[in-house]
Amino acid sequence: MGSEFWFELAADVAPRLAAGEDETTSTDQQQSLNGTEKHNLLYVEDNPANMKLVEQLIGRRSDLHLMTAVTGYLGIEIARTSMPEMILMDINLPDISGIEVLKILHNDPATAHIPIVALSANAMPRDIEKGLEAGFFRYLTKPIKVNEFMETLNEALALTTNDAPTGTSNIQKQVASEVAPEVMTDIPSDLIYRLQEAAIDADHDQLLLLVEEVRQYNRQKSQQLKHYLEAFDYQSLLNALKAGVTI
Numbered sequence: 001m002g003s004e005f006w007f008e009l010a011a012d013v014a015p016r017l018a019a020g021e022d023e024t025t026s027t028d029q030q031q032s033l034n035g036t037e038k039h040n041l042l043y044v045e046d047n048p049a050n051m052k053l054v055e056q057l058i059g060r061r062s063d064l065h066l067m068t069a070v071t072g073y074l075g076i077e078i079a080r081t082s083m084p085e086m087i088l089m090d091i092n093l094p095d096i097s098g099i100e101v102l103k104i105l106h107n108d109p110a111t112a113h114i115p116i117v118a119l120s121a122n123a124m125p126r127d128i129e130k131g132l133e134a135g136f137f138r139y140l141t142k143p144i145k146v147n148e149f150m151e152t153l154n155e156a157l158a159l160t161t162n163d164a165p166t167g168t169s170n171i172q173k174q175v176a177s178e179v180a181p182e183v184m185t186d187i188p189s190d191l192i193y194r195l196q197e198a199a200i201d202a203d204h205d206q207l208l209l210l211v212e213e214v215r216q217y218n219r220q221k222s223q224q225l226k227h228y229l230e231a232f233d234y235q236s237l238l239n240a241l242k243a244g245v246t247i
Contacts, residue, residue: 038065039157040084044075044101045119046094050142054088054119057149064153072096076104079111086156091120091131099134106135109202112232115156119144135204135232159231187217192241195225199238204229207237 041064045051051068058066067082069075072093079087087105091098098118105111115137120127123141131139137159138152191213198206207229215222228237 038063039086040065040067040082041086041088041153042067042069042075042078042082042084043088043119044069044072044093044098045088045090046070047090050090050119053144057144057146061150061153070094072098072101075101079105079114080108083111084114085160086137086153087114087116088119089116089136091118091122091127099131102135103204106204106232107202109234112202112204112234113160115159115232117152117156187214187221196238196241199234199241202234204232207234 041058043051043054043058043066045054045068051070055066055068058064067078067084069078072095075087075089075093078084089098089101093101098120102116105114105116116135118131118136118139119142120131120139121142122131128139128141137156140149140152191210195207195210195214198210211222211225211229214225225237225240228234228240
C-alpha cells in the first residue's frame with residue numbers, strides 16, 4: 001500500500017525588511033515632516049507584496065502621496081501625465097525593464113528632471129553598477145533598509161519641487177556658481193554648439209560623450225558640467241552653455 005504525502009508553497013510572501021532594521025522612522029525624520037505639503041511619488045512594481053510593503057513605509061510619511069503602476073509602459077504614462085517629484089522603479093517588469101523605462105523618461109524633456117530610484121532584488125555588485133551607469137539617482141536593494149530608504153526619499157525630493165522643471169536645488173545653485181560664463185572661453189565653439197543641441201534634445205547619452213570631450217580641454221570644467229547631468233538638469237546646463245559663448 002503506497003504512502004501519500006504533500007507539501008505547501010507559500011504564494012506571494014510579503015518581503016521583509018533588512019535584519020536589525022528599526023521599523024520606525026527616526027524622530028528627526030518625523031519632526032521634519034510636520035507642516036509640509038504632499039509630494040507625489042510614483043512606484044513602478046508588478047509584485048503585490050513588494051507594493052504593499054512600500055505602501056506601508058510611505059504611509060508613515062505625511063508629506064508623500066503614493067501613485068503606483070504595475071507595468072513599465074503604464075509607469076511612463078503616469079509619469080508624463082502626473083509629473084511626480086520622484087519615481088521608485090523595479091528592474092524586472094512584465095513588459096519592459098526598469099532600465100528601459102528610465103531611458104525613455106530621461107530622454108523626454110518633460111520628465112528628464114525627475115529623479116528615479118531603483119528598488120530591486122538584483123543586488124549583485126555588477127547589477128548596482130549597471131543601474132547607476134544607466135542613470136538611476138540611487139540603486140536600493142531588497143530587503144529594504146528603512147533608514148537608507150527614507151534618507152534616499154529625502155535626497156531625491158530635495159532635487160525637485162512642484163515646479164521641478166524650473167526649480168533649482170541647492171546642488172544646482174552651487175554648480176551654477178561654479179560654472180560662470182567665463183568657463184567656456186577655452187572650449188571650441190563647435191563643441192559648445194553640439195552640447196547645446198544635445199541639451200535641448202535631452203539626449204543624456206550624447207551629453208555624456210560630449211562632456212568627455214570637454215575633459216580634453218579642461219578636466220575641472222568637464223566635472224562641473226557632469227553635476228548637471230547627474231541631476232538631469234538640462235535646462236541649467238543649457239543656460240550655462242549659452243552664457244559661455246557668443247552666438
